[in-house]
Amino acid sequence: MEVSKQANLPTKFGNFIIQSFREDNNKAEHLVLKSNELGAIPLVRVHSECMTGDVFGSRKCDCGDELEIAMKRIAAENGMIIYLRQEGRGIGLFNKVNAYNLQDNGYDTVEANNKLGFGADLRNYDIVGKIFDYYGIKSIRLLTNNPKKISEISKFVKVQRDSILATPNQYNKEYLKIKQSKLGHLLES
Ligand SMILES: [Zn+2]
Known part of the structure; x- marks a missing residue:
């Protein structure tokens, strides 16, 4: 893993310090946005990239809203945002658009990934452990509704869960229902 220098990043949500981490094997470039002080038990959001939601304000998912709440x-x-460059639950942007096409034709998010030959969720969190080691973090409050993420990240640090609830809209109701029923997400505080 390579670690960039740190820099100041003022945002509309507050002032952060930005730092990038580059993986050795696949050269994926991840990002940390952290507050100046981390506190004893930092509040952490491990957010997987969703270009459509985070950048373009897509209403098909709740990623953009979750990122905003977290920031x-x-x-x-x-605390810190750890922004992982694993688009579309790890299938990449191109395949995600093909999955969206299947969703337009009646498949749910999990069925669409399966139809394309992918698992429901291919995300990997190994780099997160290395990032926590780098900052000397042993215990966190994790902003998530995803039990798989809690168990993955509990391998690296002591995790207390803190819920993150975006307001559903008419386009992502079904997506949120599938998250709850097929991926076990905890969508109540
Ligand atoms: Zn999304």
Whole structure:
């Protein structure tokens, strides 16, 4: 893993320090946005890239809303966003668009990934452990509704879960229902 220098990143949600981590094997470039002080038990959001939601404000998912909630809370309470470049639950942007086409034709998010020959969720969190080691973090409050993420990240640090609930809209109701029924997400606080 290569680690970049740190720099200041003022945002509309608050001031952060930005730092990038590059993986040795696949050269994926991840990002950390952290508050100046981390506090004893930092509030952490491990957010997997969703270009459609995070950048373009897509209403098909809740990623953009979750990222915004996380940035506001972390700016206020101290901690970090770990932004992982694993688009579309790990299948990549191109395949995600093909999955969206299947969703337009009646498949749910999990069925669409399966139809394309992918698992429901291919995300990998190994780099997160290395990032926590780099900052000397042993214990966190993790902003997530995803039990798989809690168990993966508990391999590296002591995790207390803190819920993150975006307001559903008419386009992502079905997506959220599938997250709950097929991926076991905890969609209540
Ligand atoms: Zn998304």
